[in-house]
Amino acid sequence: MEQMPKSKTIALRQKLIGPSCQLFFKKDPLKIVRAKAQYMYDERGDAYLDCINNVAHVGHSNPAVVKAGSEQMAVLNTNNRFLHDEIVICAEKIINTLPENLEVCFFVNSGSEANDLALRLAQIHTGNTDVIALEHAYHGHLTSLIDISHYKFNLPGGVGQKDHVHVAPCPDSYRGKYRDNQHSLDETGYLYSEDVRKICDEIKKKGKGVCAFIAESFLSCGGQVIPPKNYFENVYQHVREAGGICIADEVQVGFGRIGRHWWTFQHYNIQPDIVTMGKPMGNGHPVACVVTTREIANSFRRTGVEYFNTYGGNPVSCAIANAVFDTIERENLRERALVVGEHLLDSCQMLAKKHKCIGDVRGCGLFVGIDLVEDPISRKANKKCAEYVVQRMREEHILVSADGPECNVIKFKPPMVFTKENVDEVILTLDRVLKEVRHQEHLDAKIKSIQNQPQGVPTVETHATKEHRPRRALIEETIKSI
């Protein structure tokens, strides 16, 4: 499958691909040549247990999905100006998982395209332009979405905050503005929602109305944050009173990832006006969807402006999405996410008892975060520890990543075929890695000593000539010597 040596792939990548497109493990990136279920394989045939690719929802290279895509591709792939069965079957499957008010689908190619259309629908329907989004939120790579994504526009080189954008505090009861060590969870939910009410009031004071409130139902880039139970209910009420509509961004967290429900917003007592879905929908194939109410769809229709998306809802994309739906049901992947996810959560909580660098463990189903801290009282984020864990786990051939505003939250969002045995492997390894960093005071010295040794961190130029996993051996030696 490999068509050139890794060194050449790296050289061509550096030469030809935009330098803003970043690689995982920049200093020694992985070349992945195949993947199956919850495993990815590099060019040497080494397997990596995949805890991060939520897009490969029903498992990498899922045979049923591949079959559906290949068969449809061989027969027809055209635009939705022609009638086709796959698109209406897909729409029916989606609608059947949603509350009754959500009854009209627009098919697009990516979560970004979905969120852009959602905002456009909101603007047309409400006639307003002021959007409320959350601190640390990410909603996509398009211009309109970077504008509302605090995670992006607020970066040092970011575009900054536009006038029509309002940022509400991230409803994170662990490390946000209102915390569970000062308030009850209900109180934090109420206080966070009050901040949204205040934004609504300010918009109203200016004689304007709200266009939309948009939020992920659980926040992923924000650091695997689970808003308090009463948060969205209160927020939706305030937003609607101010003339706005409510958009649930389910691009990362939808399609049964949390187990109990198809959609994470169903964890709350709310009915969004628009739901956007993407990533897992095509198991890697570019397909996404915006679902909304008849009323909002009709507002768009009344403009007389056609919506045409060249590939949106094409027969191949929809056949694949239908196969993803069927696979989730046939293989009981939602139940599995619940059972395996609970085991993961329990195991992480056990680990938290052993390692004081684990400040918080939170999650639901196969959406779990481990919040690493310098000490559990101050809750000061421990980014270095997270970096160390991600790197060391990779050396142990387990792929995890870190996110959150301070990059200190280890994220788990594996393919839904993840097993209890996989959890045990991850936990055992993580336990071992965290033991290495148990003595916080030694961490800096360790990393420093590794970095100072020339073969410690292979560079892009030379790594292809390195021996297998030199860094691991090196670290083991380093640790033994401490």
Added chain:
Amino acid sequence: MEQMPKSKTIALRQKLIGPSCQLFFKKDPLKIVRAKAQYMYDERGDAYLDCINNVAHVGHSNPAVVKAGSEQMAVLNTNNRFLHDEIVICAEKIINTLPENLEVCFFVNSGSEANDLALRLAQIHTGNTDVIALEHAYHGHLTSLIDISHYKFNLPGGVGQKDHVHVAPCPDSYRGKYRDNQHSLDETGYLYSEDVRKICDEIKKKGKGVCAFIAESFLSCGGQVIPPKNYFENVYQHVREAGGICIADEVQVGFGRIGRHWWTFQHYNIQPDIVTMGKPMGNGHPVACVVTTREIANSFRRTGVEYFNTYGGNPVSCAIANAVFDTIERENLRERALVVGEHLLDSCQMLAKKHKCIGDVRGCGLFVGIDLVEDPISRKANKKCAEYVVQRMREEHILVSADGPECNVIKFKPPMVFTKENVDEVILTLDRVLKEVRHQEHLDAKIKSIQNQPQGVPTVETHATKEHRPRRALIEETIKSI
């Protein structure tokens, strides 16, 4: 392949899919269940000769493309944060077709995503926001692109013209502001480019600079318009003098459609700063690309903001794009476009001598337009005639469409596997259809009489019960009776 009767597909579509997503032949839409090369087949097995689906560039269900996609799908489909060979091979193929200054690729999922990123790159690089686009131009369905697409924002229900958007006249020497019956072609090119210079001057007068000039190299939605030879060269000079960069939108017209060149901008003596490509790139699969200069890519890099596009440049998309490239070369499809396209153009010009409703025939390769007029002197657009032609050709099982600001231009942009025999079939049929409308004064009466007959235009509710092609028989009777 059909999973439900057409009537049920229609009913579900009406119920579940956004009403702004329009069907071809709204009153009696086509249900297409399979397609091969330049033919599409409806649920009854009837074949339609496809003159409109430029997306199916190397032919519907092209076996080499299907094989590449299916094989890659079965092995790996993941994001480009992992190294993979297909993406760098694809980038290399693209770069090899372009001038030296265009050397950095960003992979995305659609022409819309490509144009959005192009504008973003332009803003970051120039620090300016004022965009110059053309009258009647269409650059995509995203918020940022509808803002610059006169074809969309200027509709009665459109969003209107934003302050940062400037619309230059469409460089159409047949029915635009400056015409070939008043000026030489060179003069029209100069005059149209002067209008862009004036816009640049106005922007400069306000103490600002230009962000970007964006145009399709040949204008498709604008009515198959071919700008004069000297137009872009002059325009690019003015735009660059005003601090702007130049974007060539090749989403519709790229990948050898015009035969002589890989990219239509190469028809002109210009070097764009950014080229966007999409539709034909994946032969129906969602893949697109932005290619730019090292300098512009570095401006983006310097912001420190990562560009991550979940599916952009994934192994399946790139394997498919690579197969499209290889197929174009292996099957000499550019040469074929040139030869078949010349035959199409010649044949249309022959037809123009017979039918005074053909005001202009223009094109290059397999990008051809027939401009239908009420009379050749005034050049008044004949929309009714175009509607009649599109409908009648469909009854003859040939798919053409009409576009342009007055919907009077019959567009040909068939799959590149189109043959001379296909051209002859189209021309013979078109000749026959145009004979039917030869007597302009009878046209209205004919259409009216057809519409007044209850079975004439099957409605969405009842058409499934209609006999095969009732309208054709009806029209033939009508014509005989005249």
